[in-house]
Amino acid sequence: MPATVELAKNSTGLVKERIKVLLVEDNEGYTYFVKDVLLRRNPDSFTLESVSRLDAGLDVLSHRDVDIVLLDLGLPDSAGYETFARAHRKSPSTPIIILTVLDDNELVMKSMRCGAQDYLVKDALDPSLLVRAIRYALERARAKRALRELSGRLLQSQDEERRRVARDLHETTAQTLAALSMNLSLLEDACSVEHKERTLELLARCRELANKCSSEVRTTSYLLHPPLLDELGLLGAVRDYADGFAKRSGIRVDLELSKDLCRLSKEIETSLFRVMQESLVNIHRHSGSKTASISLGMADGWVTLVVADSGSGLPPGTVVNGSGIISMGVGIPGMRERIIQLGGMFEIKTSEAGTEVTASLPVAI
Ligand SMILES: Nc1ncnc2c1ncn2[C@@H]1O[C@H](COP(=O)(O)OP(=O)(O)O)[C@@H](O)[C@H]1O
Ligand SMILES: [Mg+2]
Known part of the structure; x- marks a missing residue:
């Protein structure tokens, strides 16, 4: 993946990421407006390259790193949907925000369906809207990329x-x-x-x-699907799996299972079981820990599973923050995806003293 940020020192001396914007717009008034907002008012956040013809824009896309394109559809050398299509074809992974006038509606919708990230109506442009649109478009493009990578x-x-x-x-x-x-x-x-x-x-x-x-x-x-999950529910299946796992792996597993946990929906039971299974497999394969613990409990309409070990912790750099996890594996992103899809929360805390995976799901009572 190309580097998407340029580092610059701001007035406080802190290193900050600057978003590289390419503006393709032939109207001098709008060009001035965008320059004013991005470069004069937000110089620490953006760099801007501005061209007035599509050919010049395509040239920049071929030769330089661009994080996002602001694209006017009516240019001296290209008009309408074709303008978007050519820019998108040149660099499919670069998000494009279309700059449009009010009567372009159908054209804009077609471009949005074909991959444009967003559109801005020129006559209603204001500085904070422009900055917000760029940031949101980048975030959406990032989420889309992460999703595609995960499904791959x-x-x-x-x-x-x-x-x-x-x-x-x-x-x-x-x-x-x-x-x-x-x-x-x-x-x-x-x-x-x-x-x-x-x-x-x-x-x-x-x-x-x-x-x-x-x-x-x-x-x-x-291993493909534990039958006890359907029969006994999550508690019984977790107890049974942990028991078999401890025997096979030699890792002691301590259980703290809330006895009054009732049966939950099939999706919730399967998801939590899979998180527990994947976490134990990770402990066995990666942590070097001799012990593991599983706790499962219910409070305030949320069921929470915690699987912890006292092993080596994830390698430095694997976890970026609570939500963005860089992992070359499928296990951690897969667990997270399962839990997020059911409206829950997923978190990994890790240090040299061990790793703790927490998955919480809301339970409709
Ligand atoms: N409990 C753990 N202790 C130490 N490292 C771990 C643990 N769980 C995961 N990891 C690290 O995080 C990486 C990603 O895990 P995962 O996404 O499950 O993929 P995989 O297990 O297929 O490698 C692992 O390769 C390993 O380096
Ligand atoms: Mg794994």
Whole structure:
């Protein structure tokens, strides 16, 4: 991703990010207005490059870093929707705000449907509106990019997951079934009174293989979707999963589960279960912690899950702040997305003393 900010020192000496704006506008009055607002009134926040023809604008887009374009649709060398389309084609990831006059409505709507971030009606422009529109457009473009990246990663991880399940089934259950079928053929051949001992031995082996097979299928299907979640609800499923996890991983898991937690909607139970599962897997894979704790409780119409460890903490730079998380994985953004989509809150606190994942969801009572 290209760098989207330019650093500049403001009067207090603090390093601040400046937004690089490209203005493509042939009307000198509007150009003057934008320059005045961005450069004279907000010199620490913006840099501005201004051109009056589309060709010159496209040239800037090809050769220089631009964070956002303010684009007049009627220029000496291009008019109407084509103006937007050409600028958008030149740099699809750069947000464009259209500058328009009142009677352009249909044109503006078409451009918005095709990817413009926003539009500003020139006659109603005022300084704070212009600054706000630029900031909002950048934020929307950032959110859109993050969402696209996440869906890309989700699709990729879905493919990987399918490959993993297919490989697991092939390496375990399919092999066991093949051995079972071979033994059954041998059994057929050996099925006579003289070979009673051999027959019994083969039968015992077949039973062993059949048991192994069903346990493998149960493990795979449990990991795909724990059946206890539907039957027992979140509390029972968390208890059961934590128990199995502790046995397999050797990590001690302390539980603090509020007993009076009632059954919740399927979406809420599944989401919280997945957050708990992903957090435990992360603790096992990344934290180096010997202990983990899970607490689940309800207060003021919110159900809250906290999963904590006393491990190494996330690598520096992984967490930017409460909402913006940079992660190359799918786990953390996926957890966050699940919780946000249900109107909840998701937070990760991390330090060298360990990591704490908190997910809260509102419960309609
Ligand atoms: N409990 C934890 N302790 C230490 N580091 C962690 C923990 N959870 C996550 N991380 C770090 O955050 C990164 C991103 O996690 P995640 O999004 O779940 O992706 P993945 O587990 O696939 O790498 C991990 O690669 C790891 O470096
Ligand atoms: Mg993970």
